[in-house]
Amino acid sequence: EVQLLESGGGLVQPGGSLRLSCTASGFTFSNYAISWVRQAPGKGLEWVSGISGSAESTYYVDSVKGRFTISRDNSKNTLYLQMNSLRAEDTAVYYCAKARKGGWYFDLWGRGTLVTVSS
């Protein structure tokens, strides 16, 4: 089955760190760029970060630059998001999403993992 499965979310204090994982199955993982997209409670979607299939290129929205690091292990079909210096405004469901070849739009999404930043 073609799917993405996120894990690693939880409750963390402001200033803390968390690492999210996204495990892929059913397709050739290394052939596709993947992104993290988040959704604050009751709000819309916000693209956070992306990485090319070969991991040569990475991209971040300004609000997380310098705090979040995206990476991937193609041998394990797994995407990561290392989140440091977390803030209350980072509270959201984090989705991983597979990009179609030819454009940064997303044809496969996971169910998401909830990150809550609170003291």
Add this chain to the structure above:
Amino acid sequence: EIVMTQSPATLSVSPGERATLSCRASQSISSNLAWYQQKAGQGPRLLIYGASTGATDIPARFSGSGSGTEFTLTISSLQSEDFAVYYCQQYNNWPWTFGQGTKVEIK
């Protein structure tokens, strides 16, 4: 950053009726626009890309149109499973940005 503005915020429609959702970009994005459907507790589902190309396994009642700054998603005859939130997304200019969503609810 390109700002995507969707209207209306909420659309009340009866089953079987037509629904028309709008998305406007703050600057031209050519045809680099996608539409997604999201139901409660689920990740989004790709409906349309390239402004007007239907994604795999998407029913023909969903169609997209537009280019430049003005785009439309039309659902020709609403089914019960279509009541959800719909988002547009531009992928012409980094950072990729989404509209704030249109909720389609039962009238």
